[in-house]
Structures are given as structure tokens and as C-alpha cells.
Amino acid sequence: TKKSKLKKSKDKIVNEEEDSSGGSQSDDDDDDDDDDEMNEEDNNDDIEEEEIGQGLRWKSDLVEKAAASFKARQKGKINYRKLIYGEELGVEEEEDKDGDELGGLFKVLKQKSDQSKNDRFSINKTDCSKYFPENPQDWSLEEVTASIKDCFISGQWTKDKDAK
Amino acid sequence: MSTNSLNYEGCNFFRQRLILATLSGRTVKIKKIRSKEDDPGLKDFEASFIRLLDTLTNGSKIVVSETGTNLLYQPGILIGGNFEHECNPQRSIGYFLEAIIALAPFTKKPIKATLRGVTNDQIDPTVDLIRLTTLPTLKKFLGTDEGVDIKINKRGAAPDGGGEVLFTCPCRQKLRPIQFIEPGKIKRIRGIAWAARVSPAVTNRMVDSARSILNKFLTDIYIYTDHVKGSQSGKSPGFGLTLVAETTNGAFLGAERSSSARGSGDQPSVPEDLGKETAKNLLEEIYRGGCVDSTNQSTTALFMALGQQDVSKMLIGELTPYTIQFLRHIQDFFQLMFKVDPVPVPEEEEELNTGGEKLLLTCVGVGYSNVSKAIL
Numbered sequence: 232t233k234k235s236k237l238k239k240s241k242d243k244i245v246n247e248e249e250d251s252s253g254g255s256q257s258d259d260d261d262d263d264d265d266d267d268e269m270n271e272e273d274n275n276d277d278i279e280e281e282e283i284g285q286g287l288r289w290k291s292d293l294v295e296k297a298a299a300s301f302k303a304r305q306k307g308k309i310n311y312r313k314l315i316y317g318e319e320l321g322v323e324e325e326e327d328k329d330g331d332e333l334g335g336l337f338k339v340l341k342q343k344s345d346q347s348k349n350d351r352f353s354i355n356k357t358d359c360s361k362y363f364p365e366n367p368q369d370w371s372l373e374e375v376t377a378s379i380k381d382c383f384i385s386g387q388w389t390k391d392k393d394a395k
Numbered sequence: 396m397s398t399n400s401l402n403y404e405g406c407n408f409f410r411q412r413l414i415l416a417t418l419s420g421r422t423v424k425i426k427k428i429r430s431k432e433d434d435p436g437l438k439d440f441e442a443s444f445i446r447l448l449d450t451l452t453n454g455s456k457i458v459v460s461e462t463g464t465n466l467l468y469q470p471g472i473l474i475g476g477n478f479e480h481e482c483n484p485q486r487s488i489g490y491f492l493e494a495i496i497a498l499a500p501f502t503k504k505p506i507k508a509t510l511r512g513v514t515n516d517q518i519d520p521t522v523d524l525i526r527l528t529t530l531p532t533l534k535k536f537l538g539t540d541e542g543v544d545i546k547i548n549k550r551g552a553a554p555d556g557g558g559e560v561l562f563t564c565p566c567r568q569k570l571r572p573i574q575f576i577e578p579g580k581i582k583r584i585r586g587i588a589w590a591a592r593v594s595p596a597v598t599n600r601m602v603d604s605a606r607s608i609l610n611k612f613l614t615d616i617y618i619y620t621d622h623v624k625g626s627q628s629g630k631s632p633g634f635g636l637t638l639v640a641e642t643t644n645g646a647f648l649g650a651e652r653s654s655s656a657r658g659s660g661d662q663p664s665v666p667e668d669l670g671k672e673t674a675k676n677l678l679e680e681i682y683r684g685g686c687v688d689s690t691n692q693s694t695t696a697l698f699m700a701l702g703q704q705d706v707s708k709m710l711i712g713e714l715t716p717y718t719i720q721f722l723r724h725i726q727d728f729f730q731l732m733f734k735v736d737p738v739p740v741p742e743e744e745e746e747l748n749t750g751g752e753k754l755l756l757t758c759v760g761v762g763y764s765n766v767s768k769a770i771l
Contacts, residue, residue, distance in 0.1 A: 311735035315722050354405020355429050362689035362715040370675045379682050381747040384580040389743045
């Protein structure tokens with residue numbers, strides 16, 4: 232059912248795009264007319280406004296579209312078996328090729344920098360079981376708090392059943 | 396048990412390797428421990444951890460190279476029993492306690508451990524979090540409530556510690572396989588706001604600010620305040636907050652924050668901010684969801700793997716990097732692979748807002764049994 236829903240929404244988006252392109256074409260025709268009737272300014276303005284309204288209509292629900300496509304991408308299956316048991320990813324680079332040598336004798340060791348966050352798997356990191364989320368969500372936003380509202384007993388239990 | 400040793404590099408996931416080596420009886424070699432750093436080799440807290448393993452076992456062979464960058468560990472038999480351990484204050488007691496909990500069910504004698512050191516710090520799970528979230532999980536696998544307890548005799552904040560904790564746990568011949576796939580709904584939030592060697596008002600300031608965020612979701616919130624003074628308050632000033640969300644089916648999701656340690660160079664913590672941050676962390680943990688929280692994923696996976704030869708199932712939130720590595724290590728030591736699948740949302744719940752994607756962790760236990768404990 233989810234797949235069919237997604238397909239529908241995709242079709243919708245495609246249709247809308249076609250619509251908007253069709254709209255702008257007709258606008259071009261209008262423009263030619265306008266050039267002929269230069270003195271009717273009021274009319275011209277109206278048409279221009281309309282043109283903007285139609286031409287930019289595809290922009291109006293960009294946020295929603297982006298959200299939908301983001302969700303779809305997120306739902307794309309991660310292969311957990313591969314993620315966990317697959318090939319090892321981060322094999323540490325053995326040696327720095329740059330000659331950090333003092334008098335050609337001593338090698339200067341660079342102080343380890345903790346800049347790169349993604350190397351929790353690198354061999355000499357801190358051994359710690361606690362998880363610190365890298366990109367915590369902004370819990371002061373209404374939409375974000377709404378995303379967990381049904382985790383609580385006060386929320387909805389199933390589609391049509393309610394705690395009350 | 397096979398005798399060939401397993402080889403690893405680096406000090407990351409140090410405890411995982413030594414715990415699994417102890418349980419599986421396999422020798423482990425770790426090389427290149429901080430070999431390229433200014434201060435190479437094992438640190439004091441790791442040495443302290445090795446000493447702890449030595450107390451817990453009998454007949455272990457531990458060889459550390461002169462520079463401290465190589466380690467050989469040949470495990471002996473798990474003994475347990477009554478013991479005391481001075482935990483190095485570089486890491487909190489939680490660092491050591493997590494390992495003890497992983498080994499506790501399989502010792503010869505029930506564990507009664509007195510641990511001294513830092514009870515609460517910013518890196519490791521604090522003793523409060525372990526008491527409130529890890530112990531309930533442990534009890535499920537043991538199949539009993541009796542004798543599983545953590546008592547905080549003295550608190551000790553980072554960096555100097557001075558705290559004392561008593562941990563008791565019975566041992567078992569076998570662990571129960573567990574199928575826990577329905578976390579239920581969150582019915583209440585409990586917590587502890589603690590303060591040592593600072594004004595007692597600090598605890599209430601943390602509680603109020605945490606409540607200001609959580610009250611929008613739930614009304615059943617109770618946060619205990621624990622202000623310790625005198626000999627019970629350790630050597631350093633500090634404060635912190637631990638919050639736990641409890642569900643109708645008995646899952647516990649926890650989050651916590653502690654004040655920055657004196658002399659650490661970090662900005663001094665403000666109780667109000669700390670309270671809010673902790674509440675947000677808890678919401679993040681609720682978003683991830685599952686039957687155990689992110690901190691307890693690895694312990695749960697271990698107990699599932701060591702269960703009887705039966706199917707164990709557990710619903711969890713997104714895997715943490717630590718858990719992913721732990722699952723790899725379980726494969727190295729026990730040749731056991733977990734099945735990890737994203738859980739499809741049933742149609743009647745499609746419209747609900749229940750946070751992030753959930754995973755189903757499934758495995759058949761290796762049928763591990765406690766060799767030291769006779770069948771009664």
C-alpha cells in the first residue's frame with residue numbers, strides 16, 4: 232500500500248510539472264499580445280501578476296515535495312547485514328608520506344586531532360558505550376515534537392482507537 | 396573452545412574484546428595501542444580495568460609489553476564473589492560496572508562488588524543510569540528480581556571521585572531467551588537530580604527546567620532530588636540529572652547529563668541548561684525508541700547471544716556504532732550472526748507518529764552455560 236501511495240504522489244508531482252509548463256507557454260502568448268497594446272497598463276499588470284502566479288506555482292509546495300522525497304529516500308532500505316558484517320571500511324592509513332622530520336633524524340608525531348567525527352571505528356578512539364547523537368533534532372519545533380506524540384499513552388494507539 | 400588467538404589493533408572497543416575473550420575462553424592479542432600518540436600505550440584506567448578482570452577471574456595470563464602498546468590476554472575461569480575495586484578516576488565507575496554486569500551471570504560465586512571512584516561523569520553511563528535502565532534488562536534475562544541491586548553509598552563527581560557503589564548480582568547456569576518486540580507506550584517519566592558539594596537549590600533548578608519541556612508530553616513525571624553532603628559527597632563538586640521513560644510493557648529508555656568537571660577547561664554548567672538538555676536527550680531517545688535504549692543495546696545483544704539454543708527477539712532503535720562493532724565482535728568470538736531487519740509499520744498504525752525507524756534484532760543463542768555452576 233505504501234508503494235502505491237508513493238507512486239501516486241510521484242505521478243501527481245509529474246502532472247503538476249506538466250501543468251505548470253503548459254501554463255507558462257500560454258503566458259508567452261499573452262506577452263506577445265501585451266507588446267501590441269502598450270497603453271493598457273492596468274490590464275498589463277494583471278496579466279503579469281497572473282503570469283507570476285502561474286509560472287511560480289511549481290515553487291509553492293517545494294518544501295512539501297522535498298519532505299516527501301526525503302522521506303522516500305530515508306525509507307530506502309539499508310542493508311543491515313552488509314552494514315554490520317560487510318567489508319571493513321575504515322582501515323587506518325599507515326604512514327603520512329610528508330616528511331615531518333627534524334634534522335632528518337626524528338619523526339615529529341602530530342597531535343591527534345578530533346576533527347573528524349565519523350571515525351568512531353578508528354582504532355584508537357575512546358571506548359564508550361554511550362551514544363551521543365551527531366545531529367540532534369531541534370526539539371523546540373512543533374513539527375519535531377509532533378513526531379513522537381504517539382509514543383506516549385496519551386497519544387493515539389491505532390488508527391481509529393484512542394486512549395480515551 | 397578453539398585455542399587460536401584473535402588479533403586486534405588499537406585501544407578502541409577494549410572492553411568488548413576482553414569481555415568476549417573472558418566469556419569465550421579465547422586468547423586475545425591487541426597491538427598498536429596508541430602507538431602513534433605522544434603518550435603511547437595503555438592508560439591508567441585501562442590498567443585498572445585489567446586489574447579488575449584479574450580479580451574477577453582465576454588463572455588469567457596477562458602480558459603487557461614494555462611500552463604498553465601490546466597486550467596479550469589469556470582468560471582464566473570466572474570466579475566473582477566478594478571483592479573491592481579502586482576504579483581509576485579517569486573514567487567513571489560505569490565504565491567498569493558495564494563490564495562486570497556483562498560477566499556477572501556467569502561467575503562461580505554471586506558477585507558482591509564494592510567499587511570506588513567517580514560515580515558520575517560526562518562520558519560513561521553513570522551509576523544512576525545503569526541502575527535505572529540496565530538492571531531491569533538484566534533482570535529479564537536472569538528471570539529474577541532477587542539480589543540484583545546497585546546501592547550508591549557515596550557520590551563522587553569527576554575529576555577526583557571519592558564515590559562508592561555496591562553492586563550485587565546472582566549467577567545463573569543459563570540465561571533465558573527473550574522475545575521483547577512490543578515496547579508499548581510511555582506511561583511515566585522518573586528521574587534523579589543529584590548534587591554534591593554545591594547548593595541544594597541546584598537540584599530543583601534542574602528539575603523545573605526539565606519539567607518545563609517534558610510536561611507537554613506527559614503529566615506523570617517524578618524526579619527525585621538527591622543532595623548529598625559531608626562524607627557522602629566525594630571529593631569534587633558536581634551535579635547532574637538522569638531521566639528514564641518507562642513504558643506500559645516495561646521498557647526503560649534513559650538519558651542523562653552531568654556538569655562539566657572542575658579543571659576540565661569546559662564552560663561551567665548551568666543547572667537550567669543542563670535540565671533542558673537532558674530532557675531533549677530523553678526526547679531524542681524516545682524518538683529512537685525500541686525496547687532498550689542506545690546505551691543498553693550492546694549488553695542486550697550479548698545476553699541474547701549467550702542465551703539457550705532458542706530464538707531471541709528484541710525491538711530496538713537505530714544501531715549505535717558501538718553496538719555495530721559489538722555485533723562484529725560477537726561474530727569473531729562466538730561465530731554468531733544476528734539478523735537485523737527494519738520493522739515494517741502495520742497498516743493500522745501508519746498514521747501514528749512514533750518516531751524513527753525501528754529494527755528487529757533476532758538471533759539463536761549459542762547455548763552458553765556457566766561451567767562453574769552445577770545444575771540444581
